[in-house]
Amino acid sequence: MLVETATADRPTVDSCRFEEPLIAVALYGSGNVELKVRYAGREKVYEHTRGLALAFYADQEVEFVHTVRPDTPLECIVIATAARNLDRLPDYEGELFGELLQQLLDPRDHFVEGPTRFMGPAMQTSVEQVFHTQLAGRPRILFYRSQTTGLLAQFFGLLAAEPTGSIPQRERSQLEEARRILIEHLDAPPSLSELSRRIGLNTYKLKKEFKELFGVPVFKYLQNERLTTAHDLLRRGEMSVQEAAWEVGYDSLSSFSKAFARKFGYRPSEIRR
Known part of the structure; x- marks a missing residue:
C-alpha cells in the first residue's frame, strides 16, 4: 500500500512512475485532485477523482500526474502488486485479482484501465480513516496492512455484486x-x-x-x-x-x-x- 497526500498554496504538479509493471487499485479521498495518465504520446484525464476507485495495469513508461491546488489536495491510496506475486498473495486475494481484473493480467498496452467505480459511503469512510489515523510507528503499519485487506474486499465486493448486463x-x-x-x-x-x-x-x-x-x-x-x-x-x-x-x-x-x-x-x- 502506498499512501500519497499533498497540499499546495498554488497549483502544483505531482508526478510519479512505477519501477516495474504493476496491477493496482487507486482509491481517491476527498481531495478531488485532477489526474492525468500519460503514456506512448497519449493522455487520459480524470477530472473528478473524489471517491474514485480505479483498477489499472501500468508499466515503467506510464507517468501519473496530479495537479494539486489549494482547494483540491491530493489524497490517494494505491494498492499494487506485480503479476508474478499473485499466487503468493494471502486470503484468496490473488484469485480475486484473476477473476475480477482479468483484463489486466494480459495487458496489450503500457496502460490498461480496468474496472472504475465510485465508492459508497462505507468504503469512503474506510479510505478517510487511512488518511486521518493518529497511529504512528509499528501500530500504523499494522493498521495499514489491515486496511489494505479491507479495502480490497470492499472493492472486489463492488465488482462481484454487479448484476449481469450492468449499466451501459x-x-x-x-x-x-x-x-x-x-x-x-x-x-x-x-x-x-x-x-x-x-x-x-x-x-x-x-x-x-x-x-x-x-x-x-x-x-x-x-x-x-x-x-x-x-x-x-x-x-x-x-x-x-x-x-x-x-x-x-x-x-x-x-x-x-x-x-x-x-x-x-x-x-x-x-x-x-
Missing part, C-alpha cells in the same frame, strides 16, 4: 455527470427532476441506476458529500462550524450538527481540538 457505458457517463453536478452544487443542488433533465436520463432510471452505481440513493449521496466536505473545511481550519454548514447548504446549525455527529461520531465543534 453511456448511462454510466450520465450518472457520473449527475454526481459531478451534485458535488459542484452542494449548497443549492438541483431537484431530482431538474437533475434528470440536465443529464438526459429519466427520473426512474436516475434513481434506480444511481443507487446501483454509487451504492446509495441520490440524496443520501448528496448528504454524505455535504458532510464530508464540511469535515474537510473544519479539519483544515478554513471556516467556523456555522460557515461550514452554510457552505454545504445547511441553513440550520442544529440539523447540521446532528447529521454530522451521526456520520462521524462526534460534533463538528470537536474536530478542531
